Amino acid sequence: MSQTPRALTLAPADRIKVARPRASRRRARRESATAWAFISPSVIVILGLSIVPVIWSLLLSFRADDLVTPGRWVGLDNYRALAQDPNFHTAVGNTLLYAALYVPLSLVGGLALALALNRRIKFIGIYRTLIFIPFVVSAAAQGVLFSFILDPEFGVANSLLHKLGISPQGFLSDPGQALYLLVIISLWSGVGFCVIVYLAALQDVPPELVESARLDGAGRWMVLRHITLPTLTPVTVFLLLWQLIAALQVFDLVYVTTKGGPLGSTTVIVYFVWEQAFQMFTAGYGASAAYVLALALLLAGAVLHLYRRSHNRTEGVAR
Numbered sequence: 001m002s003q004t005p006r007a008l009t010l011a012p013a014d015r016i017k018v019a020r021p022r023a024s025r026r027r028a029r030r031e032s033a034t035a036w037a038f039i040s041p042s043v044i045v046i047l048g049l050s051i052v053p054v055i056w057s058l059l060l061s062f063r064a065d066d067l068v069t070p071g072r073w074v075g076l077d078n079y080r081a082l083a084q085d086p087n088f089h090t091a092v093g094n095t096l097l098y099a100a101l102y103v104p105l106s107l108v109g110g111l112a113l114a115l116a117l118n119r120r121i122k123f124i125g126i127y128r129t130l131i132f133i134p135f136v137v138s139a140a141a142q143g144v145l146f147s148f149i150l151d152p153e154f155g156v157a158n159s160l161l162h163k164l165g166i167s168p169q170g171f172l173s174d175p176g177q178a179l180y181l182l183v184i185i186s187l188w189s190g191v192g193f194c195v196i197v198y199l200a201a202l203q204d205v206p207p208e209l210v211e212s213a214r215l216d217g218a219g220r221w222m223v224l225r226h227i228t229l230p231t232l233t234p235v236t237v238f239l240l241l242w243q244l245i246a247a248l249q250v251f252d253l254v255y256v257t258t259k260g261g262p263l264g265s266t267t268v269i270v271y272f273v274w275e276q277a278f279q280m281f282t283a284g285y286g287a288s289a290a291y292v293l294a295l296a297l298l299l300a301g302a303v304l305h306l307y308r309r310s311h312n313r314t315e316g317v318a319r
Contacts, residue, residue: 061287067277071284078288088289090264091272094179098268099247101183102190106243107236109187110194115224117195118202128199135192143256146185147172172258175265182253182266190246194239201235202228234308241304245297269293 061078065071082088117128134142149156150171158168172178205228213223229236251270254260260267260275267275269289276286 057287060284061291063284065284066281067283078285091267091269095268102186102247103243106190106194109191111198113195114198131195132192134189139252140256143253147257173262175263178258178266201232205231237308244300
């Protein structure tokens with residue numbers, strides 16, 4: 001006598017077990033959709049204002065384009081022309097000189113002021129605030145302020161020099177002084193950032209190591225050299241990269257004060273890019289110069305990253 005198979009049925013407990021993963025997957029999909037709905041405006045802004053312009057400018061660097069009339073594809077001709085352009089060589093030299101002066105001076109000055117301000121003295125909060133205030137002043141405002149102070153005819157600086165019996169100086173109108181004065185103006189504001197970062201890092205220096213070193217007879221210089229500075233190494237690498245990027249991208253201070261003059265003595269790479277794109281209307285040529293700068297920044301970041309990794313590896317082996 002044959003028996004017909006019965007349909008398989010699940011117990012209520014088994015149905016609940018099957019339904020739970022399905023419900024959790026639906027909940028996860030709803031949460032994911034909600035999350036994308038919240039972050040999609042930011043994603044669109046990032047794509048529209050950063051990634052798309054980067055790709056567009058890269059393509060523009062291979063074209064002869066004035067952003068008005070139809071351009072044409074020229075391949076690597078813009079980059080070959082840069083290699084032979086004396087104005088671009090001057091801009092590169094000015095930028096490297098500016099960075100070579102600004103970066104180490106800002107780090108050394110910031111560390112020195114941070115060590116001086118890392119004490120429990122009266123009105124220490126006011127001193128720290130006064131050091132940091134110039135950093136929050138825009139470069140345009142700094143340029144306007146120092147343009148009045150350093151004006152060769154009516155500026156305060158030449159008035160003080162006259163009272164001291166010193167002949168008037170050209171300052172920002174002198175090709176031999178202009179770039180160095182821009183470095184000094186930048187230090188007036190840039191050192192404050194280094195001071196704040198170093199002050200925060202000095203709080204992480206182990207006080208027990210400092211006390212034990214002093215009990216062993218170490219002076220201030222020995223403590224600074226063998227305890228404080230090694231502890232500050234990661235922060236110093238960060239500040240070195242930060243200040244280097246800021247130095248290689250300086251533009252607004254130059255634009256407000258000297259506009260690349262006199263005689264091209266303060267023309268830096270970013271100002272050269274702006275000049276080629278919006279004054280000479282050779283946007284493709286300017287874009288190629290911008291990508292040379294971007295490549296330099298990437299190389300600088302990669303070198304510092306490799307140095308930090310090797311330093312951390314060496315420390316790990318030593319421990």
